[in-house]
Every structure is written in structure tokens, then in C-alpha cells.
Amino acid sequence: MPFALTDEQKLLQESVDRFVERDYGFDIRTRQAGSEAGWSAETWARFAELGWLGVPFAESAGGYGGGPVEAGLIAEGLGKGLAVEPYLWTVVLGGGLLARAGRTDLLGDLIAGNLQLATGFAEPQARYALTDVATTAERSGGDFRLSGQKAVVFNAPSADRLIVPARTAGGQTEPGGITLFLLPADADGIALRAYRTMDDGRAAEVTLAKVRAGADEVLGDVDNGMALLEPAIDVATSVLCCEAAGVMEALVSQTREYIGTRKQFGVPLSRFQVLQHRMAEMFIHKEQTQSMAYMAVVRAAAGDGPEASRAASAAKAYAGEKGKSVGQEAIQMHGGMGMTREMPISAYFKRITMIGTLFGDADHHLDRFADLGAGAGAG
Amino acid sequence: MDLDISAEDRAFRDEVRAFIDKNLPSDTREKVRRGLKLSKEDHVNWHRILHANGWGAPGWPVEFGGPDWSPMQRHIFEEETGRNHCPRLMPFGLKMVGPVIQAFGSDEQKAQHLPKIASSEIQWCQGYSEPGAGSDLASLKTRAVRDGDTYIVNGQKTWTTAAHWADWIFCLVRTDDTVKKQEGISFLLIDMTTPGITVKPIVTMEGGHEVNEVFFDDVVVPVSNRVGAENKGWTIAKFLLGHERTSIAEIGRSKAQLEKLKEIAAAEQKNGAALADDPRFREKIARAEIDLMALEMTLLRVVSAESAGSVPGPEASLLKIRATELQQELGELLMEAIGYYSHPDTPEAREFGWNEPSVGPDYAASLSPGYFNLRKTSIYGGSNEVQRGIISKMVLGF
Numbered sequence: 004m005p006f007a008l009t010d011e012q013k014l015l016q017e018s019v020d021r022f023v024e025r026d027y028g029f030d031i032r033t034r035q036a037g038s039e040a041g042w043s044a045e046t047w048a049r050f051a052e053l054g055w056l057g058v059p060f061a062e063s064a065g066g067y068g069g070g071p072v073e074a075g076l077i078a079e080g081l082g083k084g085l086a087v088e089p090y091l092w093t094v095v096l097g098g099g100l101l102a103r104a105g106r107t108d109l110l111g112d113l114i115a116g117n118l119q120l121a122t123g124f125a126e127p128q129a130r131y132a133l134t135d136v137a138t139t140a141e142r143s144g145g146d147f148r149l150s151g152q153k154a155v156v157f158n159a160p161s162a163d164r165l166i167v168p169a170r171t172a173g174g175q176t177e178p179g180g181i182t183l184f185l186l187p188a189d190a191d192g193i194a195l196r197a198y199r200t201m202d203d204g205r206a207a208e209v210t211l212a213k214v215r216a217g218a219d220e221v222l223g224d225v226d227n228g229m230a231l232l233e234p235a236i237d238v239a240t241s242v243l244c245c246e247a248a249g250v251m252e253a254l255v256s257q258t259r260e261y262i263g264t265r266k267q268f269g270v271p272l273s274r275f276q277v278l279q280h281r282m283a284e285m286f287i288h289k290e291q292t293q294s295m296a297y298m299a300v301v302r303a304a305a306g307d308g309p310e311a312s313r314a315a316s317a318a319k320a321y322a323g324e325k326g327k328s329v330g331q332e333a334i335q336m337h338g339g340m341g342m343t344r345e346m347p348i349s350a351y352f353k354r355i356t357m358i359g360t361l362f363g364d365a366d367h368h369l370d371r372f373a374d375l376g377a378g379a380g381a382g
Numbered sequence: 383m384d385l386d387i388s389a390e391d392r393a394f395r396d397e398v399r400a401f402i403d404k405n406l407p408s409d410t411r412e413k414v415r416r417g418l419k420l421s422k423e424d425h426v427n428w429h430r431i432l433h434a435n436g437w438g439a440p441g442w443p444v445e446f447g448g449p450d451w452s453p454m455q456r457h458i459f460e461e462e463t464g465r466n467h468c469p470r471l472m473p474f475g476l477k478m479v480g481p482v483i484q485a486f487g488s489d490e491q492k493a494q495h496l497p498k499i500a501s502s503e504i505q506w507c508q509g510y511s512e513p514g515a516g517s518d519l520a521s522l523k524t525r526a527v528r529d530g531d532t533y534i535v536n537g538q539k540t541w542t543t544a545a546h547w548a549d550w551i552f553c554l555v556r557t558d559d560t561v562k563k564q565e566g567i568s569f570l571l572i573d574m575t576t577p578g579i580t581v582k583p584i585v586t587m588e589g590g591h592e593v594n595e596v597f598f599d600d601v602v603v604p605v606s607n608r609v610g611a612e613n614k615g616w617t618i619a620k621f622l623l624g625h626e627r628t629s630i631a632e633i634g635r636s637k638a639q640l641e642k643l644k645e646i647a648a649a650e651q652k653n654g655a656a657l658a659d660d661p662r663f664r665e666k667i668a669r670a671e672i673d674l675m676a677l678e679m680t681l682l683r684v685v686s687a688e689s690a691g692s693v694p695g696p697e698a699s700l701l702k703i704r705a706t707e708l709q710q711e712l713g714e715l716l717m718e719a720i721g722y723y724s725h726p727d728t729p730e731a732r733e734f735g736w737n738e739p740s741v742g743p744d745y746a747a748s749l750s751p752g753y754f755n756l757r758k759t760s761i762y763g764g765s766n767e768v769q770r771g772i773i774s775k776m777v778l779g780f
């Protein structure tokens with residue numbers, strides 16, 4: 004039956020919801036987001052204890068044998084609580100790349116909560132094109148020397164290791180000739196300029212100046228990094244759409260609550276039909292984003308390929324557009340209160356706004372969906 | 383019917399442009415152009431420069447120290463100052479309490495307040511909204527109880543823009559709670575240094591401080607500070623709704639934002655070409671430009687009708703709705719244009735004089751905060767829902 008969850012998946016979903024409800028109130032979230040690291044090591048250890056860090060990995064790699072669907076359910080639940088912990092960056096994208104490259108030797112640390120990862124998939128000139136890689140890796144004896152700049156590398160300030168795509172052959176925008184490197188974050192020649200992000204995360208501009216990398220620091224095959232990076236980004240995009248659905252659910256339920264209690268002209272705002280209809284639209288957007296997100300993680304779980312890519316782009320284009328609409332409406336219906344930093348709704352709005360551009364905005368994914376042609380869908 | 387302005391108006395436009403060019407301090411221009419934080423001094427200083435030229439109170443008649451401009455001249459002044467990166471003149475004195483005092487005030491009130499508004503010696507703020515009275519303004523609860531020659535004021539105002547810069551506040555207060563809610567309201571002028579007033583900042587989502595809560599705890603206000611008759615404050619509030627509302631179209635500022643958007647789209651890259659040449663983005667810019675054009679043409683029709691002696695009514699609501707939506711649309715496209723560089727939050731880069739290299743392009747730092755901040759425009763000044771209600775009632779007769 005389409006979309007029916009297994010018992011294990013239901014339990015996982017319930018355990019995330021329970022954690023967010025009981026242990027991740029907005030005041031706790033605010034405190035953790037405001038800390039130096041921007042997230043809590045204690046909470047991360049809880050994630051490890053609950054098994055969430057190992058969920059998407061094969062049992063042979065020390066994981067629990069889940070995949071994109073399970074990661075998506077976790078992300079959706081964390082989205083409802085607006086969790087600031089770097090699950091997407093370390094587990095889904097970074098861990099996904101390590102698993103694809105067969106680096107199971109590192110997954111144990113990751114699953115235990117002792118390894119943080121960041122991936123430099125964007126460059127200043129590249130906008131959302133993964134293949135636009137100006138960072139170079141020149142051969143020098145048996146080693147490589149990496150030079151270039153990576154833009155807005157999420158979780159870089161906390162990362163123990165950085166995954167860096169660099170060009171070993173080909174022209175700047177060619178898909179071939181890109182190699183992935185796994186570097187210690189404190190390697191000589193790596194400089195970070197760290198900052199906060201609009202949605203209370205942490206990121207950095209990463210500059211590489213002749214950073215030495217040995218052949219054993221290559222992830223996957225030389226010149227063929229895109230074969231790992233593109234599907235891993237598709238999975239991360241699909242999981243991010245699940246998070247978007249969770250954030251949208253919170254936006255809808257908090258707005259419903261607000262207009263149900265806030266009185267003007269002697270009645271709750273929810274008595275005005277114009278607002279009822281707009282809230283119905285928000286609800287529809289949320290439901291359909293969830294449908295698209297689930298479709299995308301299911302396609303991803305079925306294996307790499309154009310169908311998975313097309314589903315990821317469809318879900319992301321959809322979540323980007325509808326998330327923007329739901330976010331804007333949520334603020335509007337909260338009136339002045341929605342504009343304040345103090346009110347949780349504004350933090351959810353900022354997160355859904357920033358999700359809009361992560362891994363490419365709606366325009367990018369509309370183009371990519373069209374470029375990938377017919378093939379994927381409900382069938 | 384034509385679209386041209388007269389030779390006199392063209393000459394006036396050139397005069398305004400030349401004046402701005404010569405007199406707007408370059409650092410202030412830079413702050414406005416780049417969307418950096420403005421200080422109270424930036425606003426006040428520019429106002430004083432205009433005042434020295436006889437332009438301190440653009441919308442006022444000559445008897446109160448204004449230049450007695452025609453509706454078209456006022457429109458031209460608004461557009462040129464907006465388009466050429468002048469700080470906004472704070473509206474609370476010039477466009478709100480000033481006209482109220484002119485229309486309803488005593489001779490003493492006129493003499494005491496109007497010259498200092500025109501010269502920017504005294505700053506004002508507006509005490510209307512309350513925690514329980516936003517769109518439903520008439521349900522306000524701040525009470526003023528008569529005690530001889532004074533009122534004792536207790537209550538709370540909120541969303542008070544620039545209360546932390548203001549010397550005086552004008553307030554709607556309840557003076558009779560036994561009658562229909564609109565009929566028990568009075569309009570008071572209150573010196574912000576009066577004991578019992580506390581101003582608390584409200585931080586908005588992007589981290590800015592523009593609005594405040596203002597608390598009144600047994601604040602003593604002379605009865606002579608009441609404007610108009612007791613319990614007739616609602617008439618004044620309604621008068622303000624229709625007054626000088628054409629300036630809310632913000633045509634000049636939106637033109638400046640559109641120009642900035644085009645510059646940024648030309649500088650940003652997508653698939654090896656300028657973002658401005660991307661079919662999808664190009665269409666969005668074109669759409670915004672056409673929306674701006676539609677708003678400008680409607681505004682010119684309103685200004686024209688005003689010149690022929692009609693008082694703008696529900697057209698003000700139309701302008702407010704579309705102008706704020708356009709500002710939001712432009713803000714959204716500016717943020718969208720910079721891709722991943724919409725993510726870094728670098729408040730230090732939004733301060734003038736910060737000289738470190740920027741994270742990403744130097745125009746990026748203020749764009750996401752601008753987008754977030756602009757969500758307020760469809761909420762404040764009578765939310766767009768309230769404005770649509772006015773159109774349904776006043777024009778459509780529902």
C-alpha cells in the first residue's frame with residue numbers, strides 16, 4: 004500500500020515527536036541556537052542514544068538498516084521542533100557520502116556521535132550548479148594540492164572533517180573531472196570564516212590554499228566525484244523536503260491556534276471567512292508538500308537514477324514555492340506579533356525561507372525537473 | 383488625456399534633484415542605498431537641511447510654514463527623494479499630528495508644536511495600537527481619567543515606531559467607557575519626559591529595533607493637551623486615514639529598489655551567464671516593473687483628481703495594498719538574486735563604516751533582513767485585510 008508506514012517506521016516517528024514535545028521546547032531550542040556552537044552536544048548524544056544517527060546506514064556498517072525514508076521521518080519530526088542540530092549535514096549528506104564511498108571505517112564514530120561533517124558543495128560563482136567547481140586539486144607526486152573557495156559551508160565551524168569537491172580534470176563546469184576529498188578540518192591551508200545563518204544555524208566560507216591531500220583522502224574515484232555527490236545531494240534534498248513539511252505543519256498549527264484565540268471586533272479572528280479560506284489553503288500546501296516529500300524519499304530509497312533525481316527536484320520546487328506561501332501567510336495572520344523575534348512563528352518562518360534556497364531554489368529545480376524529462380511520477 | 387507633466391513641474395523636479403544632489407550628505411545616501419542601519423541623526427539632519435531650504439514641511443500650507451506645494455509637486459518631491467536615496471522624513475509629526483493640529487488644534491497648540499515639527503526640533507511618535515487593539519483600533523483600553531485640569535493616563539501602547547527617538551507622543555485614549563466604543567475616545571498630546579512613561583524595545587525577527595511598547599503609569603497630562611473635544615478622538619483618527627495617503631505608494635523608493643535589483647541581477651551568475659538574462663528571473667523582474675508601472679499610473683490618476691479638488695478616499699487603500707505588496711515582491715527578488723549568500727547573518731556588515739571584506743558580494747548582507755523586515759508593511763498602517771475591508775465597504779457597498 005502506498006505510503007503505509009511499517010511498524011518500525013511508526014515507532015521511529017513517534018519517538019521523534021515525543022522527543023520534540025517533551026524535551027525540545029522552544030526555549031531550549033533558543034538557548035541551544037544561541038550557544039557558541041549553535042547546537043547542543045548533549046542533544047546530539049541523545050540522538051546517538053536513540054539510534055537516530057545510525058538509522059539510515061546499513062547494518063553491515065554499524066547502522067540500523069534504514070534509509071532515506073527513515074531519515075526523512077526523523078527530519079520531519081525535527082522540523083516540527085525547529086531543531087538546530089546538524090542532522091542533515093553530518094548524518095544525511097556527510098554520512099551518505101561516506102557510505103557511498105565505502106568509508107564504513109568512519110561511520111562507527113559518526114553513529115556514536117563523535118564525528119561532525121560538512122560538505123562544500125557550493126562555490127561563490129556557482130549559484131546552485133554542483134558541477135561548477137573552480138576549486139582545483141593539482142597532482143603533486145602521489146598527492147594533491149587543493150586551492151579555491153567554498154561558499155556557505157553549513158556546519159563547517161563544528162566539522163571534524165570537510166568533504167571538498169575539487170577539479171582534477173576538465174573545464175570549470177564539466178560534470179566529469181571532479182574529485183571528492185575528505186580532509187581534516189584543521190589541515191594546513193584551510194581557513195574558515197565562520198558566521199551565523201539567518202535561521203540560527205552555523206556556516207563558514209572555506210578557503211583552501213594549497214592544502215595537501217593524499218590519495219587515501221580521495222572519496223570514491225578520481226575524476227568521478229559527481230557519481231557520488233549528485234545522488235547524495237538528491238537524497239539530502241528529499242530529506243530536507245520532509246523537514247520542510249514538518250516546519251510547515253508547525254506554521255499551520257501555530258497559526259490556527261493563534262487566530263482561534265486572538266480576538267478583534269469582539270470575535271476570534273478565525274471567525275472571519277477570508278482567514279478561514281486562507282488557512283485552508285495553507286493546510287492544502289502543507290499536505291501536498293508532505294505527499295511530495297514522502298514520494299521523494301521513497302524514490303530515493305528505491306535507488307539512484309533519473310527517477311529519484313526528478314522526484315527530488317519536483318518535491319523541492321514544490322516545497323520551495325508552497326513553503327514560502329505558508330510562511331508569509333503565517334506571519335501575516337499573526338499580525339505584529341509575527342514580526343517579533345520573541346514569537347516562535349518568526350523563527351519557523353525564517354527556517355522555511357532558508358530551506359527555500361538550500362540545494363537550489365524553486366527555479367533551479369523547475370529547470371532540472373524539466374531537463375530530466377518525463378519518467379518519474381506516481382506510477 | 384496625456385501622460386506628460388507640465389513644464390513648471392518638470393522644472394520643479396529638476397530643482398528637487400539638483401538640491402538632493404548637492405545637499406544630501408554622502409554617507410547618508412550610501413546608508414540608504416545599501417540598506418544599512420540609519421540613526422536618528424540621519425533622519426533629523428536631512429530634515430533640517432530641507433527645512434533650511436524652506437522644504438521642512440512638504441505637505442503643509444504656507445501659513446504653518448509649508449511650501450504650499452500642489453499635489454503634483456508633493457508627489458514629485460516624494461518620488462525624487464525616494465528614488466535618490468534620501469532618508470524618509472519621519473511621518474508622525476509631518477503627516478500625522480501636524481495636520482491634526484492644523485485642522486483641530488487650539489491656537490496655543492499650533493504655536494507650540496507646528497514650528498518645531500517643521501524644523502525637526504521635536505520628534506513625535508504615534509500611540510494608537512494596543513496589545514488587544516490592532517486592526518480593531520476602536521477597542522483600545524488606555525484610560526484617561528479627568529482630575530481637575532489634568533488627565534491621569536494609565537495603559538499600554540504597542541508597535542510604537544520610533545518611540546525611543548521621540549520627544550512627544552500623540553495618543554488615542556479612552557475617556558468614556560459607558561458609550562459605544564468609538565464615542566468614548568479622545569486625542570491627547572503627551573510629553574515623553576512626563577513621569578510614569580516607560581519605553582521598552584521590541585526586537586523584530588531580523589534583529590532590528592524600530593518598534594516599542596510604551597507603558598503609562600499614572601501619567602499626568604494637562605487637559606490643554608487634548609486636541610479637539612473630549613470623546614471626539616475617533617473623528618480625528620478617521621481624518622488621518624484619508625490624509626496625505628498618496629505618499630504611501632512609495633513609488634520613488636520602489637524605483638530605487640528595482641534599479642538595485644537589476645544591477646544585482648546583472649552581477650550575479652547563473653549557468654555561466656548573467657542572472658538578468660535567465661528567462662525565469664527576467665520574467666520576474668519584468669513583472670515587478672509592470673506592477674510598479676500600474677501603481678504609478680494609478681497614483682498619477684489620484685494625484686490628478688486631487689489637483690482638481692477631490693479628496694482621495696478608498697483609493698488610498700488600493701495604493702497601500704499594492705504598494706506594500708510591491709515592496710515585498712522586490713525585497714523577495716533581491717533576496718532570491720543572491721542565492722546562497724542570502725543565508726549568512728552578518729549584522730556588523732549592516733553598520734555603516736564597517737570596513738572588513740564582506741561575506742559574499744558586498745550588496746548581500748542587508749537583503750535577507752530587508753525581506754524579513756518588509757513583511758511588516760502588509761501588517762502596519764491598517765493591515766491589508768483592513769484595507770480590503772474598506773474597499774468592500776466604501777466602493778463596493780457590501
